[in-house]
Amino acid sequence: MEQAIIETRGLTKTYGSLKAVDNLDLSIGKGEIFGLLGPNGAGKSTTILMLLGLTEPTAGEVRICGLNATRNPIAVKRKVGYMPDSVGFYNDLTALDNLMYIARLNGTPEARVRERAKEMLVEVGLEGAIHKKAGTFSRGMKQRLGLADVLIRQPEVIILDEPTLGIDPAGVKDFLELILQLNRRQGLTILLSSHHLHQVQQVCSRVGIFVGGKLLAQGGIETLAGELFSTTPYTLQVTLQSPYKQNGALEADLLQLPGIRQVAVAGNAVEIAGMQDITPDIVRFFVGKGFDVMGVQKKTYGLDEIYHRYFENNLKENVSNEKSSGLFQRSFFGKFKKR
Numbered sequence: 104m105e106q107a108i109i110e111t112r113g114l115t116k117t118y119g120s121l122k123a124v125d126n127l128d129l130s131i132g133k134g135e136i137f138g139l140l141g142p143n144g145a146g147k148s149t150t151i152l153m154l155l156g157l158t159e160p161t162a163g164e165v166r167i168c169g170l171n172a173t174r175n176p177i178a179v180k181r182k183v184g185y186m187p188d189s190v191g192f193y194n195d196l197t198a199l200d201n202l203m204y205i206a207r208l209n210g211t212p213e214a215r216v217r218e219r220a221k222e223m224l225v226e227v228g229l230e231g232a233i234h235k236k237a238g239t240f241s242r243g244m245k246q247r248l249g250l251a252d253v254l255i256r257q258p259e260v261i262i263l264d265e266p267t268l269g270i271d272p273a274g275v276k277d278f279l280e281l282i283l284q285l286n287r288r289q290g291l292t293i294l295l296s297s298h299h300l301h302q303v304q305q306v307c308s309r310v311g312i313f314v315g316g317k318l319l320a321q322g323g324i325e326t327l328a329g330e331l332f333s334t335t336p337y338t339l340q341v342t343l344q345s346p347y348k349q350n351g352a353l354e355a356d357l358l359q360l361p362g363i364r365q366v367a368v369a370g371n372a373v374e375i376a377g378m379q380d381i382t383p384d385i386v387r388f389f390v391g392k393g394f395d396v397m398g399v400q401k402k403t404y405g406l407d408e409i410y411h412r413y414f415e416n417n418l419k420e421n422v423s424n425e426k427s428s429g430l431f432q433r434s435f436f437g438k439f440k441k442r
């Protein structure tokens with residue numbers, strides 16, 4: 104990894120007997136888009152507050168752009184742009200007036216205020232709504248305006264807390280694309296907290312899986328999947344024309360093929376997991392047995408599977424700890440399903 108821009112060591116925050124953040128070691132490199140992923144109550148917001156120097160850690164330390172965030176919160180504020188999950192604007196002012204106000208607050212020279220505000224609105228794709236009142240904006244537009252508000256301060260790092268909450272699917276796609284563009288065009292380091300697995304997967308180069316105040320894993324999605332599914336890294340889904348009448352014979356024969364570890368049959372779908380990619384052997388096997396094969400698809404492990412697997416492992420390790428197991432899982436999926 105390149106030079107770390109955000110670094111935490113043993114970062115801990117306790118509220119009474121509750122460890123909201125427990126001994127967090129995080130390292131985010133320059134120009135990365137890092138996804139902090141976890142269910143409600145996992146400790147994401149508390150971590151962000153400590154990164155910004157807005158709340159003091161009980162133990163451990165945070166460094167952002169080389170600065171200790173607890174000791175130098177004002178200097179950190181100059182380097183880091185923070186967008187909370189809901190950004191407030193003056194509803195009766197236009198987007199341009201809102202941004203000009205923010206530009207002035209941030210000390211932009213008066214002669215540059217209007218131009219700078221306009222540049223930012225173009226940057227976030229709001230050029231068509233410059234003269235519209237912020238109060239008439241959709242949630243997605245407000246988030247873009249929020250991003251312009253952050254960018255006008257010319258930060259090196261931006262921290263986005265659940266930025267796509269409540270935006271419709273098309274708006275989410277556009278917003279994520281905007282984040283990617285900003286990262287590429289300006290080399291901004293971005294930390295994004297979310298519980299939307301699919302969204303995080305689309306934009307983040309690395310993710311941290313955060314549950315019950317603890318970071319269970321961090322890394323690229325492929326690396327995490329490789330570690331978790333190392334016993335069966337290849338999975339093939341074969342669709343047959345007609346449902347297979349199960350008698351166990353097909354499964355037994357498939358398990359004789361080299362490296363095959365698991366076979367699951369459901370109707371006309373057969374899922375085969377193994378140590379190596381033997382797709383041609385599997386296709387030959389089915390054709391040789393007289394099956395009509397309608398489709399063959401290699402399965403890649405996404406964040407969904409990774410997340411589930413970490414939960415499973417976490418559940419096993421914490422059977423006696425109700426808070427970090429079932430409750431978290433339920434609240435996560437409850438929230439996940441709703442949106």
Ligand SMILES: Nc1ncnc2c1ncn2[C@@H]1O[C@H](COP(=O)(O)OP(=O)(O)OP(=O)(O)O)[C@@H](O)[C@H]1O
Nearest residue numbers: 118121122123141142143144145146147148149150
């Ligand atoms: N000021 C506080 N006083 C007491 N407990 C708190 C405080 N702030 C947070 N907590 C608790 O710390 C834990 C972590 O909360 P946090 O808000 O950081 O989680 P989160 O991952 O951001 O979840 P969400 O997405 O729901 O905001 C929760 O159990 C929460 O109730």
